[in-house]
Amino acid sequence: MDEFGKLNEKVKDRLSELGFKKPTLIQRRALPKILEGENCLLIAPTGTGKTEAALLPIFSNYFEKNTEEGIKIIYIAPLRALNRDILNRLQRWEEYLDIDIQVRHGDTTKYQRRKQALNPPDMLITTPETLQAILPGSRMKEHLKAVEWVIIDEVHELAESKRGTQLSIGLERLYRYSGTVQRIGLSATVGNSEEIGDFLVGSDRKVEIVDASSAEEMSVRVESPMPTEDDAELSEKLNADPPMIARIRRIRDLIKDHESTLTFVNTRETSETLGSKLKFWDSDFPVSVHHGSLSRGFRVSSEKDFRNENLKSLICTSSMELGIDIGAIDFVIQYGSPRQVKRLIQRVGRSGHRIGGVSRGTIMGTDPDDVMESGIIAKRAFSHDLEPAKMHENSLDVLSHQIVGLSLDGVRDLEEIFSVIKNAYPYRNLSRDEFSEVVNQLQVQSLLWLDGKDIGRGKSSWKYYYGNLSMIPDIKHYQIIDMVSGESIGSLDEEFVVDQVDLGVTFICKGEAWRVVEVEDDQVRVEPTKDPYGAVPAWEGELIPVSFRTAQKVGELRSEVANHLEEGMSEEKIVKELENDYPADRDSLEWMISYLHKQLDEGSIPTDENIIIENYENFSVLHTCLGTIVNRTLGQILSALLSTRIGASIGLNTDPYRIAFRFPEKEDVKTVEETLKELKSEYLEPILKKILGKSSIFRWRLLHVAKRFGAIKKDADFSEIRGDRLAEAFEGTPIWNETEREVRLEKMDVAKLEQFIELLQNGRVKIETINRSKSQGPTPMSLPILNRLAVSGELVIPERAEREIIKALKRRLRNKQVKLLCLNCLDWSTVTRVRRLSKNPTCKNCEARLLALVPVRKGEVEKALKKQRAGKKLSSEEKDSVGRARDTANLIITHGKKAITAMAGRGVGPATASRILSMQYEKEKDFYQAILHAEREYARTHRFWD
Structure with missing residues (x-):
């Protein structure tokens, strides 16, 4: 067992008994640093032993010290399911090492909590919210003084959310009790590892980045099988078009060819669609669906069946990205573009975890745009060109909660509270003015009172603090009711209803187009429509955003192919050239090149340096390779300007490569080019300021921020509150400012848009306009947004005859x-x-x-x-x-x-x-x-x- 170096002999003996002969790469690199007491961020794929890499040296040091009574080790995981997994994995160590390990989260009984308060475990496995719950407790506070080690699992996931922002201050509050605490973070591959490390340890502390991720250990290929005659025959039986049947057939074959496969999709609806098609084809096929909307019991049962090899695949969303233990996985299928490099690495990284093993997977491209995007993402994955995690910096609703939390911890001095908060990395740049404004807001709400430089708290402080432990908003769900049949056809999240749904809006659900007739209480009543133009997928709100960089790379690839085609190079030769640069099969590349060739025959190919405005009937499609968020920002600005210009509201729809407008009259389409050319980068901020506060999504977010501030009751319903009154009540307050910061971070990218507008102004990016007649129809590259179809554009909308x-x-x-x-x-x-x-x-x-x-x-x-x-x-x-x-x-x-x-x-x-x-x-x-x-x-x- 010399491979395990300076670990305590008892720990080494137990490793030998359990059959561990040599450490994995991450363990070999991390063990000595953690033994020396350094803060560490461990980066490696799921299943490579990151947890053991953190815990083995901690257990070893635990035995070397005569530690006092109390909790010595805290393990924080974002999911309760991960809590259970960790406890199960550590039970084989617990008795042997005589260490008491317990779990505490929202489901822990009062009896168990009381036992822990009276007799604390040596190691506590918990969630970020439960840590917040125990910090002010009189007995638990004493036990937390003994903490020497904190492990944060899936720290990259937490860093991008307000849960992580809240946790960063929670760790500083813990530091007040126990003094120096060694912090270990466990992370999948990230694009800004140094910043994630700083997030983990706080301001002005050192952290070692231990990176054992390697794209050389990953094999990924983009596939797009072409349909056969058999697929055409089967398409009628399975109610899907032949190309989709070809993909389903390939998925079946891949699942059959491997022992255990995770099949990732990007949306819940896609997982249900794929799962139902596979089961309808063969009711005994050993697969099950797994996503967050299913009951916990069903998910746990599916995980158990997969682990016990009763199932060969789970058709899953991001619910399976995190490291839930479901046994060995030897292959991963990604259905449709993973949309982000880090998603691809995280998902494919779940397979092939044995010493020297290679993570293997395939991306099933669902349309030519999807193929291009997938090829770019796979190529970026091999060069470790990942998207950076975006953090919530200076989040004011989290700040308000933690100021009250510190008062409950017994801190009264405002200077000390400000100092503790500034030590948390997301608040390193917090200004004194912002801090004071939040304190004043809390005083206005009677959640705190000021006494010179000290603060006081009362009963309302306790109620507010414990009523807002979670930073995750309670999302209301609306039933979609077909007013013709009276049947429920699905559900929509509140954010989608607020942001997208209005009378007359058309959206896609279950492969059919529906027009909204009424929104009332918790129902959206709809009628079937044969007009799919401008339709929005019902699941658009949950789609992973495609980055500006990926979209620009897609534009560069289009440009490369366009140049070859214009030079007269044959499609066959272009395929051979691209095969050397992109991990894609011939079918995929031929499909993509053929698609671009058809576009070139009917117009021009939009690229990163050439945007096209395509006018068709009363629609105008702006082809811009700017990614999900930048296109959405540009779309909202142009929509506001165009509506003012023509004196009427217009329909808007965006995706990573297109912005579509629907005008009341055909002649209105001419205004798009004029408006775009007149737009200047210095206009963007004033326009956004004007339209942001009036948008429904802003007001929906405003409600949830106000709840987290304690200014509105937790059970307040958006449908029962007038948005204008809400806006009037909070305009100019920290609540308003925080809402604006949150919406800008998650829904907008003004900086990238300003760059684009400047390139447009100086002629580096060209504009070309093409007009299409009704007989010509839209060009191939406009159809994906004008004729949006469910499940990545695959299920043909059936004609609902009268x-x-x-x-x-x-x-x-x-x-x-x-x-x-x-x-x-x-x-x-x-x-x-x-x-x-x-x-x-x-x-x-x-x-x-x-x-x-x-x-x-x-x-x-x-x-x-x-x-x-x-x-x-x-x-x-x-x-x-x-x-x-x-x-x-x-x-x-x-x-x-x-x-x-x-x-x-x-x-x-x-x-x-x-x-x-x-x-x-x-x-x-x-x-x-x-x-x-x-x-x-x-x-x-x-x-x-x-």
Whole structure:
């Protein structure tokens, strides 16, 4: 066991018993540095022994010291599932080394918490939020004074979120209790490792970067299999186009050819689609879906089945990126572009973890743009050209929470609080003015009070602190209801609804296009549409952003191919040349080159130095290779300017390579080029300032920041709060400033956009405009944004013929539950389905036909009618309900079941039903069409009714 160097002999003996003969690369490099007490950031792929690299030397030093009572080691992981994994892995050490290891998180029982407070474990495995919860505790505070080592797992993941920002101050608060604490961070490969190291240890402390990641140990290839005749035959059975079937077939083959495969996708919907297609093809195929929206029980069961080799693959989202232990993995499939280099390395890095093993995977390109992007990302991965992690610096809502937290820790002096916070890396540049403004805001909210240079706290301080331990906003979900069939077809996150959904907006869900008819309470009511133009995928809000650098590289690749094509080089020769530069198969490269050739034949190819404005009908597509966030920023600015210019609102849609506008009139498309050419870099900030505060996404974020500040109750609902009042209440406060900082960091990139506008102004980037007639149609490169289709542009939107829509409506109305009440005897009523009624229903008690349609679950109408019959005076509400009941009865006497069918429509009352029933219809479908029209009108207008 000499390979394990200066580790304690007892630790070495246990390693020998467990069968560990030699350390992995990360262990070999990290052990001596950690034994010497240095702060370390360990960077290596998942499954290479990072956890042991951190813990073995800590256990070794633990035995060399006569440590005091209390918690000595804290292990912080961002997921509870990781907590469980670590505990399971360490149980084989616990008894042998006589070290008490326990877990504490949100699910820990009161009994367990009390036991830990009375008899603390030697090592505590916890989450960032639970660390926040125990810091002010009177007993736990004493136990934390013994802490000598802190390990932060997945530190790169935390560094990009407010959870990590909060943790950075939490670690400084821990430092106040225990003095010098050795900090060890575990990370996947990152683009700014030195900054992540500084984030880990705080300002002005040293950290050793121990990097054992190597792209030489990774093998990745981009594939795009072309469909065969068999795929064409199968496409009808699986309800997908032949190219997608070809990809599914290849995925099946790859899963069969390997022992255990993770199949990564970028969205929950894609995982469900792929999983269902594979299962529909073969119900016994050993795969399961895994994503964050599934229940914890289902996810844990799938993980166990995969670990026990009952499943050969999990079709998963980023839920499997982090190091949850699911056993050995020998291959990774990435379906669609991974969109980021670090994502690709993280995902493919989950495979091939044996000594000297190679991580192997393939990217399944789903369209020619996807192939180009995937090829660029794979190439960048081999050269370790990763995107840097973006941190939340000087986050004011986190600051407010931690100021209160420090007061609960017993710190009263504002100078000391400011000093502790400045030691956290994200707050190294915090100004005294920003700090004072937050303290004043807390005083205004009565969460703290000032006494000279000291602060005090009260009961409200404790309630606020413990009510806001989590920096993750509570996201409301909206059910998508097909108003034709009445069925739920999925759900949308609140942020997507706030940012994208308005009346008339078209979006994609489950492979079909839907138009929004109504947004009410927790439902988005929609109708199917045959017009997919400008449609937004329902899952766009969760898509990983493509960086400016990757998009520019795609532009460079397009330029290279365009030059070859213009020089007359054959496609075959271009393929051979690109094969030497990009890890992609021939099918992928041929598909991509053919796509660019078609674009060149019909116009020009947009590149990093040549942007194209394509006008088609009342659409204008701006082809710009600027990436997700820069294109979104430019799109919002241009949209605001264009709307002002033409005096009407316009539709906007963006992706990493295109910005699409939908105008009310065809001639409006000409304004895009004029507006873009007039735009100057110095205009950007003033324009953004003007439009930002009015945007729905800003106001949605404002609500959540206000909650984290404690200025609004945690259960406040965006749909119940007027956005303008919210804005008026907080404009000019730290709450407003923090919202602006957050939205700019996550949703905008003004600096990169300014660079682009300057290049445009000095002629380094050219603008070309092409106009397409209706007979020509859009160019190939405009179709991805004008005709957005679900699952990375693959499922063809089925044409919902009118008869199918009417059929679904008829089915819903026939199955609608209704209640009939006899107005003659008032002693008989029935609750039944419309389809069960006779053509002319009668009372089963007195045989009268005077039947009223009344609410199913309320008895107010019956009470009012009996009250009226007894000669008692009715209230105005009672008179209205009695009058409405008589109106429905008159319609049923005249029209029978047909009247009941009409009034079964949503929002169709007796007055509307009377108009529908008074018309003569040649065909039955026309009658149902009239009901559908009435439902649409109700959905569109009823919110404005008094």
